[in-house]
Amino acid sequence: MSNFVRYIGVDYSGAKTPNSPLKGLRAYLSQGDKAPVEQLPSVSQNKYWSRKQLAEWLIEMLSDTRPTLVGIDHCFSFPIAYFDSHGLKRSWPAFLLDFQGHWPTDQDNVYVDFVRDGVVGHGDDRGGNSRWRRLTEQRAGGAKSVFHFDVPGSVAKSSHAGLPWLQLIRCELGRSVHFWPFDGWIIPPGRSVIAEVYPALWSARYPRADRTADQHDAFCVAAEMARADRAGSLPALLKPKLSPRERAVSRVEGWILGVE
Helix, strand or coil, X not given: CCCCCEEEEEECCCCCCCCCCCCCCEEEEEECCCCCEEECCCCCCXXXXXXXXXXXXXXXXXXXXXXXXXXXXXXXXXXXXXXXXXXXXXXXXXXXXXXXXXCCCCCCCCCHHHHHCCCCCCXXXXXXXXXXXXXXXHHHCCCCCCCCCCCCCCCHHHHHHHHHHHHHHHHHHHHHEEECCCCCCCCCCCCEEEEECCHHHCHHHCCCCCCCHHHHHHHHXXXXXXXXXXXXXXXXXXXXXXXXXXXXXXXXXXXXXXXX
């Protein structure tokens, strides 16, 4: 028996501003046993999603009672070294608030590079080292550090742009949505879930067809989450093999769904 009835895969983008329509920002939805279908803004809006529009759409989708699993392709937290270097409490909710205060990348007309260059925010007070990697990134193999900017395959910009929107979703929906694993490794029955994903783990399993690379990443996330749930293998993905110490660290750093 499946735990969810809907599966949303998101390939994220940290380009431009929160209100900019982004060709690289894609969302696919699978319902029940149906193949994922791309979701686009309404006809009265832009052709492509902006980060702000996507966050508002996710809030709307997750506001009803249908259990939904959402996979988003950017880091949800930073390495323990970041917390310790800046003297921060090892708390994910506190991290989100602190990050948004220093990296206001959800504000209108703010580029990630504006914060990096000191035009807005206080990014210099919350920087990191590209050698710092989370435990889940080490386990995933090819996953890059959240501080590794301006290189192919980097998730640094998308993560620094996306984190404030996780804070918004959390504030708007409260405990009705479970942010895995920060709210716990075990998910209460009937609860919708938002998890970090790494499409490279799954993209080769599905023919690309006529999709762009960004479309395919979002498609394969939705498809694989749905397949794993129907096959009964999703619970194992949600309980990676970790020692008690590793499990405690990962409640702060986060974990990529599907990394063992």
